Amino acid sequence: MRSLRNEIEQRGMRIFELVERHLEPLFSKAGFYQRMMALSMRDEEFKAQLFRFVDVLPSLPRSRDIVKHLEEYFAATRESRKSSDLIHNGVRVARIVPWVSGRLLRWNVSGMARQFIAGRNPGDVIKMLRKRRAQKIGFTVDLLGEAVVSEGEADEYAGRCLVLLERLADETEDWTDSRDKNSELFPVVNLSVKISALYSQMNPADPADAITHLAPRLRPILRRARELGAFVNFDMESYATKNTTLELFRRIFTEDEFKDWPHAGIAIQAYLRDSEADLRNLIDWGRGRGTRFAVRLVKGAYWDYETIKSHQNGWSCPVFSHKPESDANFEVLTRLLLENEPIVTAAFGSHNVRSIAHAQALADELGVDRSRFEFQLLYGMAGPIKRALVEMGYRVREYCPVGELLPGMSYLVRRLLENTSNEGFLRAKFAENVSEAELLRDPFEFLRQSRNGELPHSNNVTTHAMKDRLPSHRGSLDASQGDTFENAALTTFAHEENQERMRAALREMRTLLGKEYPLVIGGEKIFTGKTIASINPSSPGEVVGAVSEAGIPEAERAVKVARDAFKEWRWTPFEERARLLERAAGVMERRRFELSALEVFEVGKPWTEADADIREAIDFCNFYAHQMRLIGRPHLTQQMPGEESYYHYWPRGVAFVVAPWNFPLAILCGMTSAALVTGNTVIMKPAEQSAVCGAMLMEIFEEAGVPPGVLNYLPGKGSVMGAHLVDHKDVDLIAFTGSREVGLKIWERAGITRPGQRELKHVVCEMGGKNPVIIDSDADLDEAIVDCTYSAFGYQGQKCSALSRLILLEENYGRVIERLLKAAASLRIGNPEEPGITVGPVIDETAYKRILNYIEIGKSEATLAYQREDVPSKGYFIPPTIFVDVKPGMRIAREEIFGPVVSVIKVRDLEEAIAVANGTDYALTAGFFSRSPANIERAKAQIEAGNLYINRSCTGAIVGRHPFGGFKMSGGGTKAGGADYLLHFLLPRVVTENVTRHGFAPEETPRYRDEFLWPKPKH
C-alpha cells in the first residue's frame, strides 16, 4: 500500500498533468488586466496605486474625474520604474482625450471586475451558470454588498437574497446533480450569505444582540431555501464577527424548524489559530443535533486586515503568521472533517493543488467516497484546476459573486490582493513557474525544517508581507518617535471571557455604589462632612458614590502640604518617579475591568469606550515615564574644549490639575502623571461628575507608592475651591482640560502676579472644538458614513474631538444625507451597562438641558433632518439629531454643543469646504474623506486643526501615536501624549563650567552628567 505522502504526490502530479492540457495564464482575461497584474507583481508601489485607483473608479461619475484620478495616482510614479512608460503615456493620452480615456478606463476596470464577478444581476449570472453546468461545474452564488451602514440596507440585502433564491430555483428547476451518487447531499441551488450584511450594528461585545437581529432576517431566507430544496452557506468574514457567526449558526439550526434540515453549511478559516477548536466544537454540536451539516474549509481571505487590525490594537494576532502554518492547519482540519464524514459534509475551498491533493488522498485512505465531498473554487480563478478536478471525477462547485461593481469593490480588492500575493499558490504556479515538487511540498516538512518540528504558537506577527510595515526597530535611533514606545492593548470583547469579566465587574461595582470617599491631603484621608454626590446618568436616582467636598481651608492645607513635599520630591531621581508611574499603570491594568465598570456607571461610557479610557490612562503613565527617561539626564549642549554646558530641567513646583469628566481617568491621569514624573507635586481636582474615578486614581497612585503630600486628591467646586487655587501665589502650574469658558478664565487669572509669588504661573490649557469633517465627492461612503456616525454620536458626542459640523459638497450631498440619516436611525441607544451600546446618556441634567436648548436653537435656525425618537425615558438620554441647511454663521455651527447633534453644511466645492472648516474659533480635530491624492494633500496642508484625520474617524487619539491637542480657541498648542508635552511641566536650566586650569582641559567631555541632579541640598 502506498503511503499517504506518495499518494498526495501522485494526485498532485496528476492534477498538474491535466492542468497542463488546459493551461492558461494566471489571469485568464488577456490584455489590460493581465498587463496590470504583471506590473503589480513586479512593483509594490504600483500595485498599491493601482488597487487604490481601481477602488475609487466605480464611484467617479464623469470621465474627467477618472482622468484626474489617473493622473494623481500615477503621474508621480518614479521615472525609473518599468511601469512608468506605459503609465506616463497613458496619462498623457488621457489628458488629451479625457472623454474617450475615461470611458476606456472604466470599461477596462469593469472588465477586470468581470474576471471575478459573475454578473451584475441574477439574469447575467444565470447565463454563466448554464455554461458552467455544461462543464459539470456547480455553483454557489454570493450577493455582493457586505458593508451595510443601516438597518434599511440590511433589510434590502435580505430581500435581494430572497429574490435571488427564487430566481435560481426557477431557472434551475430541471437541473440535476453533476454526479448521480449522493446527490441528496448537494442541492443544485446553493446560496452563500455574508452574515454581516444582515445587521448594521453587529458588535463583537454583544453576540446576543446580533443574533436577536440576525435571526429574524435569516429565517425567511432559510425557510424559503428549504422549501425550494436549496442549500445555504454562511460565509466567514473578519475575526471580530467569527464567534457570533458560529453561535448564530448553532442556534438557528438547533431551532425546531431547522433542526432536521441538512442543507446548511458554514465556512471555517484554517488561517485562524482558533479554527481547530471551533471545528471540533461544531462537530460536537452537529452530533448532538443529530442532522448532517456542511463545512466549507478555506484558508481565509482577510489575512492582511487581521494582521493590521491586531497590530494596531495591541491584540494577539488571530491568524497564523507563516503561510505553511495555514497550509498545515488546512490539512489538520481536512482530516478532522473527513474523519467525521458521517455527520459533516466537507467542501474544500482552495486553489492550492497540494491542499486539494491532500484532501483527495486522505479521503481515499479513510474510505470516504469522492461523491460525498466537493471542491469549491472561486469564479474567475484557477480555471484549469477546476477542469482537472472534473476530469478526475470530483464534484466541483464555483463560488460566483453577483452584483454591481461599487458594492463589490472590497471583494474585488481581496481577489486582486490574493492573486498578486507573494505567498499565494496561484501566483507561484501560474506566474512564477515554481517547480511542481516545490508546490507539492508537505507544509509540515517545511515547518519542521524551519522550526524543529513544532508549529509555532507565537502571537506576535512580524513576518512576511507585513514585516516591512510593522515597527521592528524599537529603541533604535532612527525609529519614529512613537515607535520606541509600546501602547497597552485594548480589550477585545470578541472574546467571550472578556465579555464575562466585564459583566462580572459591572455586577461587583453595583454592590459598591453609594460608597463614601475621602479627600486625601498629605496622605491623610479626610471626610469633610460635606459631600458631592456622583450620579449615574443612565439612572439619575442612583448614587455612584459620595465624595467629600473640599472647601477653601482644605485647599490651603493641600497647597501647604504639596509645597512641603516638593522639597523632597523635586530631588527624587526621575528613574524613581518613572517607576512610580509604571507601577500605577500596572495597578490599572490589574483593575482594568473594575475601572471600566465604574466609568459605565459614573459617566455613561459604553464598554469599549470605557476600556479605551483605561488603556489611555495606562499609556499616559508608561509614555511619560519613557519620555522622562529620554529627557531627564543633563546633556551636553556642545562639545567645546575647556568648557562644559549641561542642559537639563527642574520641576516648576506645585501643579494644580483640573480635569473634565468625559475621559475621567485618562485625562486626569495624563496631566497628573506628567506633573509627577517631572518632579512637581500635585493637587488633583477631578470633575464633580466623575469624582469617584478621581478617588480611584488616588487609590491607584497610593498603591503604587506615591509619597504623602506628593499627590493630593481634592474634589470640590471649581468656582470656589478651584478658583481659589488658580489664584494662589504658591501654585506654580495649572494643567487644565475642559470648556473654553473656564479655560480662558484660568488663562487670564493665571497671568496676574500675586504678592509673594515666586514663579510666573504656567498654564497648560486644552479646551473644546467645533470639529469639521469634509466628505469629498469621491469618498468611500461605506467607510465615511460609519466613521462619521461614530465620530458624531459615539459617547453621545461628548468628546472634545467629536464631529459636530459635517461639510458636504453639493455633488454628493443627496447620497450622503440619505445614508447618514438611515445610519443614525440604526444606532444602538441605551443604558451602556448593556454591551454594544453606541449612544448612552449625557453626563447630567445641566448638560441635558443645555443640549436640548441647542436643539431648539437649531430648529429655529436650520432644518431638523433627523431626530431619533426611541430614546429611553429614564436617564439623560438625548436623541441623536441632525440639522441640514445649516449656514456657517449660525450658532449651531459655531458654538460647542458637546452632545449628539450634527450640523450639516452644504458647500459648492472643496475650496469652500476648507474655508468653512477653518471658519471657526477652534482648531482641535478635523476629518477629511477622499480618494483623490491631490485633494488629500491639499486638506493636509490647509485644514486648521491640531489633529487632522484622513479617511478615518476624527476621535480616538492614541498616546504616542496621535499626540493630541489643538490651537486657536481649542488650546495653547500642547500635545498630550506627545514627545514635547513634559516640557510644559519643567523649567529648562543650563549649568556651564569652565574646566580649564592653567591652559589645561580634559580632552573629552561626557555627553551626560547626572551627578549634580542627585545630591539633595541640605535644608
Ligand SMILES: Cc1cc2nc3c(=O)[nH]c(=O)nc-3n(C[C@H](O)[C@H](O)[C@H](O)COP(=O)(O)OP(=O)(O)OC[C@H]3O[C@@H](n4cnc5c(N)ncnc54)[C@H](O)[C@@H]3O)c2cc1C
Ligand atoms: C469557494 C470558496 C469560498 C471561500 N469562502 C471564504 C469565506 O467564507 N471566508 C474567507 O475568509 N475566505 C473564503 N475563501 C477564500 C479563501 O479563504 C482563500 O483566501 C483563497 O481561497 C486562497 O487560498 P488557497 O488555498 O486557494 O491558496 P493558497 O495560496 O494556498 O493560500 C493563500 C492563503 O494563505 C493564507 N496566508 C497568506 N499569507 C499568509 C501568512 N503569511 N501566514 C499565514 N497564512 C497566510 C491566506 O489565508 C491566503 O488567502 C473562499 C475561497 C473559496 C475557493
